[in-house]
Amino acid sequence: MTPTVTRTSGRAALVAGEFHFSAEDFRRIAAVLHGDSGIHLQEAKAPLVYSRLAKRLRALGLESFRDYCELVESGAGAAERRSMLTALTTNVTRFFREPHHFDALSRDQLPALAAAARSGARVRLWSAGCSTGQEPYSMAMSVLDAIPDAPDRNVKILATDIDPAVVETGREGVYSEEALQGIPERYRKWLERAGPGQWRMAGPLRSIIAFRELNLFSGWPFTGKFDAIFCRNVAIYFETSAQARLWTRFAERLQPDGRLYVGHSERVSGHAFESCGLTAYRLARGVPA
Ligand SMILES: C[S@@+](CC[C@H](N)C(=O)[O-])C[C@H]1O[C@@H](n2cnc3c(N)ncnc32)[C@H](O)[C@@H]1O
Numbered sequence: 323m324t325p326t327v328t329r330t331s332g333r334a335a336l337v338a339g340e341f342h343f344s345a346e347d348f349r350r351i352a353a354v355l356h357g358d359s360g361i362h363l364q365e366a367k368a369p370l371v372y373s374r375l376a377k378r379l380r381a382l383g384l385e386s387f388r389d390y391c392e393l394v395e396s397g398a399g400a401a402e403r404r405s406m407l408t409a410l411t412t413n414v415t416r417f418f419r420e421p422h423h424f425d426a427l428s429r430d431q432l433p434a435l436a437a438a439a440r441s442g443a444r445v446r447l448w449s450a451g452c453s454t455g456q457e458p459y460s461m462a463m464s465v466l467d468a469i470p471d472a473p474d475r476n477v478k479i480l481a482t483d484i485d486p487a488v489v490e491t492g493r494e495g496v497y498s499e500e501a502l503q504g505i506p507e508r509y510r511k512w513l514e515r516a517g518p519g520q521w522r523m524a525g526p527l528r529s530i531i532a533f534r535e536l537n538l539f540s541g542w543p544f545t546g547k548f549d550a551i552f553c554r555n556v557a558i559y560f561e562t563s564a565q566a567r568l569w570t571r572f573a574e575r576l577q578p579d580g581r582l583y584v585g586h587s588e589r590v591s592g593h594a595f596e597s598c599g600l601t602a603y604r605l606a607r608g609v610p611a
Pocket residue numbers: 358359360361411412413414415416419450451452453454457482483484485488536537538539553554555556559585
């Protein structure tokens with residue numbers, strides 16, 4: 323049964339259920355999550371937080387959310403904070419989600435990038451907030467379609483996410499039959515049977531993607547600029563000020579002709595970028611690269 327919101331302040335129960343969960347508990351959990359990830363949880367999400375974390379309380383043998391808060395706020399709670407992050411992040415994704423971005427990549431960027439790759443230049447794309455990998459594999463299919471010898475060229479896709487569990491799923495690259503919906507027929511040659519109803523992303527796709535755990539609000543342990551950054555349906559969970567910081571950092575990491583693609587409900591504000599299509603952005607003229 324879905325837990326229901328009852329009260330919104332103090333130690334009174336905020337959500338009715340097996341464990342006592344107060345507004346104060348919610349605020350403490352939201353503060354830990356915000357500090358670790360930049361994700362801004364609204365109180366309307368309390369029932370969801372309750373149901374996802376109740377499983378953690380049971381697994382840990384804890385009796386109340388107050389005990390859980392004490393654990394995740396303590397030095398000894400670092401491992402549990404990672405489990406909490408995995409439980410609370412929204413990882414919804416699919417292959418070729420918002421397909422106009424892959425059309426734009428193939429039409430507006432890949433012809434020039436293919437020529438550059440053939441002449442030995444470095445080509446870099448980034449899926450920032452890659453979840454379980456469907457986004458970077460969709461990028462890799464588009465890239466291989468335009469640059470069939472990409473695995474032998476200096477062409478790479480960086481795929482990062484804060485949640486170690488989803489990064490591992492992406493690295494494994496095995497998906498159920500139902501998850502493959504959205505992959506154009508001509509790209510299915512890069513799928514290999516991995517078992518009943520299971521498909522593995524083929525070697526050429528895997529060889530051009532590097533999966534890494536990365537918090538977008540930490541230091542970025544790589545140098546060099548990207549030709550395309552896909553950061554879609556990620557910033558929606560951050561406050562406007564955190565989004566603005568992220569856009570500025572992306573601008574610093576984009577090649578002069580690079581593109582930033584964001585999710586359907588996200589908008590890039592500030593002076594660094596100008597729109598160049600539906601939720602697609604390039605560096606504004608006059609902004610130093
Ligand atoms: C809804 S998924 C989007 C997946 C994919 N980009 C897409 O559009 O289909 C959002 C992802 O952002 C990740 N995320 C949230 N906060 C993050 C942060 N601070 N740093 C890196 N990734 C983060 C989550 O773990 C989650 O996998």
